[in-house]
Amino acid sequence: MLDAFASALALIATVDAELAGIVGLSLRVSLSAVFFAGLLALPVGAAVALFHFPGRSAVIVLLNALMGLPPVVAGLMIYLLLSRVGPLGPLGLLFTPTAMVIVQSLLIFPIVAALTRQIISDLWEEYREQLTSLGAGRLRAIPTLLWDGRYSLVTALLAGFGRAVAEVGAVLIVGGNIAGVTRVMTTAIALETNKGNLTLALALGVILMTLTIIINGLAYGLGQFARRRIG
Amino acid sequence: MSRYKLVRWAVVLGMALAVSLAHAQDRGFITIASTTSTENSGLFESIIPQFEDETGIEVRVVAVGTGQALRIGCNGDADAVLVHAPAAEQQFIDDGCGVDRREIMYNDFVIIGPGNDPAGVADADSATEAFGIIADAEAPFASRGDDSGTHKKELGIWSEAGVDPSGSWYRELGSGMGAALNTAAGMDAYIMADRGTWISFDNRQNLEILFEGDPILFNQYGSVLVNPEAHDVKHDLAMVWHDWLVSEQGQAAIGAYRLRGQQLFTPNAE
Amino acid sequence: MGAVVRTLPIRLEGVAFEHGATRLLGPLDLTFEGSQRTAVMGPNGAGKSLLLRLCHGLIAPTAGRVRCGVAGAPTDPRVRRRQAMVFQRPVMLRRSVKANVLYALNRRGIKGRDARSRADEALSMVGLQGLGSRPARVLSGGEQQRLALARAWVLQPEVMFLDEPTSALDPQAAQAVESTIQRFHERGTRIVLTTHSPGQARRLADEIVFMADGGVVERAEAEAFLTRPQSRQGQQFLAGEHTVSPAVHPRREDSHHE
Numbered sequence A: 001m002l003d004a005f006a007s008a009l010a011l012i013a014t015v016d017a018e019l020a021g022i023v024g025l026s027l028r029v030s031l032s033a034v035f036f037a038g039l040l041a042l043p044v045g046a047a048v049a050l051f052h053f054p055g056r057s058a059v060i061v062l063l064n065a066l067m068g069l070p071p072v073v074a075g076l077m078i079y080l081l082l083s084r085v086g087p088l089g090p091l092g093l094l095f096t097p098t099a100m101v102i103v104q105s106l107l108i109f110p111i112v113a114a115l116t117r118q119i120i121s122d123l124w125e126e127y128r129e130q131l132t133s134l135g136a137g138r139l140r141a142i143p144t145l146l147w148d149g150r151y152s153l154v155t156a157l158l159a160g161f162g163r164a165v166a167e168v169g170a171v172l173i174v175g176g177n178i179a180g181v182t183r184v185m186t187t188a189i190a191l192e193t194n195k196g197n198l199t200l201a202l203a204l205g206v207i208l209m210t211l212t213i214i215i216n217g218l219a220y221g222l223g224q225f226a227r228r229r230i231g
Numbered sequence B: 001m002s003r004y005k006l007v008r009w010a011v012v013l014g015m016a017l018a019v020s021l022a023h024a025q026d027r028g029f030i031t032i033a034s035t036t037s038t039e040n041s042g043l044f045e046s047i048i049p050q051f052e053d054e055t056g057i058e059v060r061v062v063a064v065g066t067g068q069a070l071r072i073g074c075n076g077d078a079d080a081v082l083v084h085a086p087a088a089e090q091q092f093i094d095d096g097c098g099v100d101r102r103e104i105m106y107n108d109f110v111i112i113g114p115g116n117d118p119a120g121v122a123d124a125d126s127a128t129e130a131f132g133i134i135a136d137a138e139a140p141f142a143s144r145g146d147d148s149g150t151h152k153k154e155l156g157i158w159s160e161a162g163v164d165p166s167g168s169w170y171r172e173l174g175s176g177m178g179a180a181l182n183t184a185a186g187m188d189a190y191i192m193a194d195r196g197t198w199i200s201f202d203n204r205q206n207l208e209i210l211f212e213g214d215p216i217l218f219n220q221y222g223s224v225l226v227n228p229e230a231h232d233v234k235h236d237l238a239m240v241w242h243d244w245l246v247s248e249q250g251q252a253a254i255g256a257y258r259l260r261g262q263q264l265f266t267p268n269a270e
Numbered sequence C: 001m002g003a004v005v006r007t008l009p010i011r012l013e014g015v016a017f018e019h020g021a022t023r024l025l026g027p028l029d030l031t032f033e034g035s036q037r038t039a040v041m042g043p044n045g046a047g048k049s050l051l052l053r054l055c056h057g058l059i060a061p062t063a064g065r066v067r068c069g070v071a072g073a074p075t076d077p078r079v080r081r082r083q084a085m086v087f088q089r090p091v092m093l094r095r096s097v098k099a100n101v102l103y104a105l106n107r108r109g110i111k112g113r114d115a116r117s118r119a120d121e122a123l124s125m126v127g128l129q130g131l132g133s134r135p136a137r138v139l140s141g142g143e144q145q146r147l148a149l150a151r152a153w154v155l156q157p158e159v160m161f162l163d164e165p166t167s168a169l170d171p172q173a174a175q176a177v178e179s180t181i182q183r184f185h186e187r188g189t190r191i192v193l194t195t196h197s198p199g200q201a202r203r204l205a206d207e208i209v210f211m212a213d214g215g216v217v218e219r220a221e222a223e224a225f226l227t228r229p230q231s232r233q234g235q236q237f238l239a240g241e242h243t244v245s246p247a248v249h250p251r252r253e254d255s256h257h258e
Helices: A002-013 A017-050 A056-066 A071-082 A097-134 A138-148 A150-166 A169-175 A185-194 A198-230 B003-023 B036-041 B043-055 B066-074 B086-094 B127-137 B149-160 B177-187 B195-200 B235-246 B248-256 C048-055 C097-107 C112-125 C141-153 C171-186 C198-204 C222-227 C232-239
Strands: B029-035 B058-064 B080-083 B098-114 B141-143 B170-172 B190-194 B207-211 B218-226 C010-019 C022-032 C037-041 C063-068 C083-086 C159-163 C190-194 C207-212 C215-221
Touching: A002 A198, A017 A056, A017 A097, A017 A138, A017 A150, A017 A185, A017 A198, A017 B003, A056 A097, A071 A097, A071 A169, A097 A138, A097 A150, A097 A169, A097 B003, A097 C083, A097 C097, A138 A150, A150 A185, A150 A198, A169 A185, A185 A198, A185 B036, A185 B177, B029 B036, B029 B066, B029 B235, B036 B043, B036 B058, B036 B177, B036 B195, B043 B058, B043 B235, B043 B248, B058 B066, B066 B080, B066 B086, B066 B149, B066 B218, B080 B086, B080 B235, B086 B098, B086 B149, B086 B218, B098 B127, B098 B195, B098 B235, B098 B248, B127 B149, B127 B207, B141 B177, B149 B190, B149 B218, B177 B190, B177 B195, B177 B207, B190 B195, B218 B235, B235 B248, C010 C048, C022 C048, C022 C063, C022 C215, C037 C048, C037 C198, C048 C159, C048 C190, C083 C141, C097 C112, C097 C141, C112 C141, C112 C171, C141 C171, C159 C171, C171 C190, C171 C198, C198 C222, C207 C222, C207 C232, C215 C222, C215 C232
Parallel strands: B029 B058, B029 B080, B141 B170, B141 B190, C037 C190, C037 C207, C083 C159, C159 C190
Antiparallel strands: B080 B218, B098 B190, B098 B207, B098 B218, C010 C022, C010 C063, C207 C215
C-alpha cells in the first residue's frame, strides 16, 4: 500500500505525458457524460415528479431499478448499437471516446433522473401553493424548482460523475482500451492489474481517488460560496 | 453570477468538452483486434511506433480474448485481427469474415505452478503427461475458461492427454491471462500461460515455470484481414499493416523485441 | 390577455371540503365584495386557512362551487391574476429579493424595464428598497414577510388573502407588516386575512367572519363582534382564546407548511 502511494506521488511528480493523457481523457469523457445525462435527466426527473400520467409508478420503479444497471450490460447494448453490423454502425463511433460518453450517459441517466425526481418532488411539496399563487403552472414550475434545488441537484450530478468515472466494464467494451485513444483511468488500472503490476495499478487508483475527491471538494466549495452569495 | 450566466457557462463548457472529444478521433488509422496476451507482453508498444514512423498510419489495438477478437472482426468493427488460434482463424475465413491469413510469429506456452510442485509436474516428459499428472493428483488447476486462444490450446492438450477435466480441482476462471495468473498465484494453482505474459508478470508469489519446451506448446500467431466484401473496412490501410508484418522490417522488429532481456516472439513468416 | 376579468365578488355557494370521510369545512354560503377589510377569526381547526385556499383556488371544493366575478372560477389564470395570497410562512425563492418580485411579474407576462420599475416600487412600498440584491433567504423573518407582501402586491390585485401574516413575527416586525397591509388597502386592494389576535382584527378589519367547526357562526362589523359577540362560541373565543385548544401552538393552526 505504501509503495502504491509512493509510486502515485512519483507518477504525479514526473508529469508523465501518457498518464496526463489518460487522466485528461477520463475527466473529459465522464464530465461530458454528466453534461449530456444531466441535460436530459434533470428535466425528465422533474417532470416525473410534477406530472401525473398513466404508468408514472412504473417509470419511477424503472428509474430506481436502472440505477443498478450492470455496466457490462450497458456496454453490450451500446456495443451492439454502434457495431458496424448494428443500427448506428455507419457512424463509425465504436472504439472512440464518443462511444464511451454515450455508454456512461446511459449509465448515469437513471441515477440523476431518479435522484432529481426525489429532490424535486420534496421541493414541490414545499413550493406548490406559493408557485401556483404566483401564477406558475406545473410546466413553468420545472425550471424554477430545478434552479431552487440546485445545491441538492449538484449532489445528484456528482453521484452520476462518481459512477461514470469509476466504471470499467462498459467503457472497456465500447472503448476497447486503445492506448492513447480510449484508455482511461479505470481501464488502465484493469490492464496493469492483468499485467500483474499491482503497485502501478494501485498507484493509478490512488490518483483516480484523489481526482474524485478534488472534484467533489470543488463542487462543495463552489456550492458554499454560491449559497453565501445568492442564497 | 446570475442563473442565466451560470446555466450558459455550464452549456458552453459541456459543448467544449464534447467537441474536444469528437476532434480527437479524426486521423488516418486502422483498428486491430488482438489478444490480451499480445498486448500485455508489450510487443505492440515496441513494434507499432516503428510501423507508424515508416507508413504514417496510426494503429489502434483493441486487446480482448481471441474469441471476442474474431467476433469484433466478424462484425466489421476492426480492420484486421492478430490472434493465435489457427483452427479458429480458419473458421473465421470459412465463415466469410476474413481473408488472406498469414503466419507471423510464434511464442510458446509454459506450465506454471507452485514452486514446491506438489503433483510433480517438473519430471514429466511431455505436456500431455504433465497434464495427466495434475489430473491424477487432482491438484488445483486454473483454466482461463474464456474461449481465448490460450483456453482453446489448453483444452486441446487435455484432450490429447485423454482427460476430461472436471471436479473441484479444475477451476474455470473466465478471465484474461493476467487476471488468471493473479488468481492462480492467490490459490497456489497450476496454470498454463503464454511466456510473454509470464515474463512481464510481476505478482508471481510462489509460482514458477515447471514445464516448457514441448513442441505441442508452441503458439502460432496469424494475421487475418477482415473481409472487405462483408464490411466497409479500411482494407487498403490494413493491407499495408498486413504486408509490413511479414516484411523484412516487420519480422526484424518482432525478433528484436526483448522483455527483461528475453526474446518473446520468434518471427516465422514464409 | 383579453379584457380585465374581475375577481370580485367572490361567492361560495354550498361549498364543502372533505378529506377522506372527515368534513373539514361547510357546507357554507359566503360572499366577499366591496372594498372593505375582512378578518376571518376562529379557534384552531375552524377552517380559516381552508376558506382562504378555496377562495384562491389552491384547492377545489368537494361540494358546491366558488365563483369569482361574473362567471370565473378561482383556478382560471385570468381570475387568479387579480388575486394574491400571502402565506403564514411564505416560500422565498432561492434568488435575490428583487428577483423574487420579478418572478411574480414575469409569470404574468410583465418583463423588462416595466417589470423592474414596478418591482422597485413594490419594494419601496414595503420598506425593502436598497435590499433588492440581497439573497431573499438571508432576510429576517419580518423582512421576508414584507417581501412576500411586495411580491403579492406588485400586480395590484383586487383582493389579497393573508393567512396569519404576523403570527411568526415579533411585535415590531408585526407592526411593520400591519402598516404595510393598511397601505395596500388605502391603494384600493380588498383585504381578507385570518388572525387570532382581536387587537389585530380591530386595527386591520372593518368586519369579522367568525368560524367554528368548519362553518361560519357569525359575520358582523368588527367593533360590534369584538365588543358584543352574539354566539356562544364567539363569546368563549374572545373570553380566552388560548383555552380553546391549549395543546396546539397558534402557529401550527391549519398550516399546510408543517
